[in-house]
Amino acid sequence: ETGVTQSPTHLIKTRGQQVTLRCSSQSGHNTVSWYQQALGQGPQFIFQYYREEENGRGNFPPRFSGLQFPNYSSELNVNALELDDSALYLCASSLQGNNQPQHFGDGTRLSIL
Amino acid sequence: RKEVEQDPGPFNVPEGATVAFNCTYSNSASQSFFWYRQDCRKEPKLLMSVYSSGNEDGRFTAQLNRASQYISLLIRDSKLSDSATYLCVAPGREGGSQGNLIFGKGTKLSVKP
Numbered sequence: 001e002t003g004v005t006q007s008p009t010h011l012i013k014t015r016g017q018q019v020t021l022r023c024s025s026q027s028g029h030n031t032v033s034w035y036q037q038a039l040g041q042g043p044q045f046i047f048q049y050y051r052e053e054e055n056g057r058g059n060f061p062p063r064f065s066g067l068q069f070p071n072y073s074s075e076l077n078v079n080a081l082e083l084d085d086s087a088l089y090l091c092a093s094s095l096q097g098n099n100q101p102q103h104f105g106d107g108t109r110l111s112i113l
Numbered sequence: 114r115k116e117v118e119q120d121p122g123p124f125n126v127p128e129g130a131t132v133a134f135n136c137t138y139s140n141s142a143s144q145s146f147f148w149y150r151q152d153c154r155k156e157p158k159l160l161m162s163v164y165s166s167g168n169e170d171g172r173f174t175a176q177l178n179r180a181s182q183y184i185s186l187l188i189r190d191s192k193l194s195d196s197a198t199y200l201c202v203a204p205g206r207e208g209g210s211q212g213n214l215i216f217g218k219g220t221k222l223s224v225k226p
Contacts, residue, residue, distance in 0.1 A: 040218075042117075042219050043157065043214075043216045044216075045205060045213035045215070090156055090157070092214075099204075101147055101159050101162050102159075102214060103159065104156040104157050106156050107156050
């Protein structure tokens with residue numbers, strides 16, 4: 001069984017730039033969720049993708065967008081980066097449904113200078 | 114009330130101690146809950162799922178009190194390797210946040226020799 005993999009592991013950007021983070025879901029999982037985790041906080045839900053469509057969104061502005069591909073992998077795109085976007089970005093895969101536990105990748109640590 | 118609220122911690126306990134973490138949630142319609150463990154600068158890892166009144170797995174016991182909207186995690190015979198941050202997780206509300214997980218801020222546990 002292949003777990004959730006994310007790339008890159010670390011990234012440094014400057015304010016105003018754009019970034020794309022990638023995630024491959026665990027084999028057998030059809031749903032991908034993205035979270036932002038700031039230092040000392042729990043992960044905050046950004047959005048979820050199921051059947052290649054957004055299936056729920058947290059309190060994040062439109063400059064946070066995503067995609068899901070037919071193989072269930074996913075991308076998170078962030079435009080016009082701000083200093084406060086510095087965080088650990090976590091991807092989690094699962095089967096669809098509120099009762100399904102989610103399994104996380106190692107995350108991408110994004111630093112904005 | 115915050116959607117998921119945990120004991121502030123940190124908990125510093127000796128090896129062999131029994132320690133309990135508490136968590137309250139606001140969405141009375143939630144059916145399933147999770148405890149995740151997160152080591153420093155690592156991704157959250159699923160520790161236990163809680164679907165009914167409770168769950169037990171070795172030294173770990175999770176209990177759910179729906180009337181009080183309260184979940185607990187009990188760790189018996191603490192080991193040094195139990196040192197981590199423990200995240201209480203509940204499903205998000207239906208509608209805009211369908212399918213997401215709401216994480217508490219986490220409770221840090223340090224087990225000392």
